[in-house]
Amino acid sequence: MSRPLRVLLGVTGGIAAYKSAEIVRRLRGRGHAVRCALTRSATSFVAPLTLEVLSGQAVLQEEYLEAAGSGVEVHIEAAAWAEVLCIAPATAHTLGRLALGLADDFLTTTALAFTGPVVTAPAMHSAMWSHPAVRENVETxxxxxxxxxxxIEGPLASGEVGMGRMADPEAIAAAVEAAVLPGPLTGRTVLVTAGPTFEPVDPVRFLGNRSSGKMGFALAAEAVRRGARVVLVAGPVHLGTPPGVERIDVRTALDMKAAVESVAPAADLVLMAAAVADFRPKAAAEHKIKKGAATMSLELEANPDILAEIAAQPDAPFCVGFAAESRDLDTYAEGKRVAKKLPLVVGN
Structure with a gap:
């Protein structure tokens, strides 16, 4: 952190609202000034007095509609005071109102008057998060x-485990800072690939590898922390999306190639950490292959070399390859760098 910020924290009516107290504590611990704005339903989950004591500021609610004798437009004053607006938790209802530009309470009215960066921390059940209406509002x-x-993916209030859990307070505090404070990658776009690819043999089986995707996801999270816009193209993995990262899920090498090619022209840096399959079955069976003879043959064909093709473009971004080896690491990593004409390869 380079300087203190003025943060307006909007708290909406979801069970994750109880974590807003910890968000205030984390932000103030980093030296930032915090004011809280609660929706009507948020008060069912967290007491305004709690946030007032932790923030050291009066909590903003619907009293702005009542005559106070000051003549101050409280929502305009709050919007002018804040350097960043953070809404945590952001319910599906709140995301919809923000997308539509509605102004039916103090928080959404202030959001319309606010001209600075906005950070939202969605929290809802997995089925709600994946609903087409919510996805459309998010994209808007x-x-x-x-x-x-x-x-992120994790335990939900329903007792289930799935995508929709609010990000941890520390991650939200970091996202608030990243939205305002310039980092070394501010203004840059970073494309990261992660995880394996699955090449279908038949409707049941596939050729894959043991890549967990953890390295690529960690790189994406760090790039966001340094101020970049980050697009993460992820193969089939069981990892939550790092806060602030735009994620594209793919399954096969050809899927990954298409996703990478759609993003690469706008990228300044490409980190190709995915373990892309070198080969795929020449023809996947339409139906499950039944057990028969003691042996079977599977004809394979080469997958395209995604990184080499991107690096060969006339205005190619800075491309970084990764070489996972079981022996002669230096030799094979350097050979890969030379063959693909890359400026850098990370061997592991």
Missing amino acids: LRRRGVRFAGP
């Missing part, structure tokens, strides 16, 4: 420049 807000911290 992204296009307007709204940043998303989470959600």
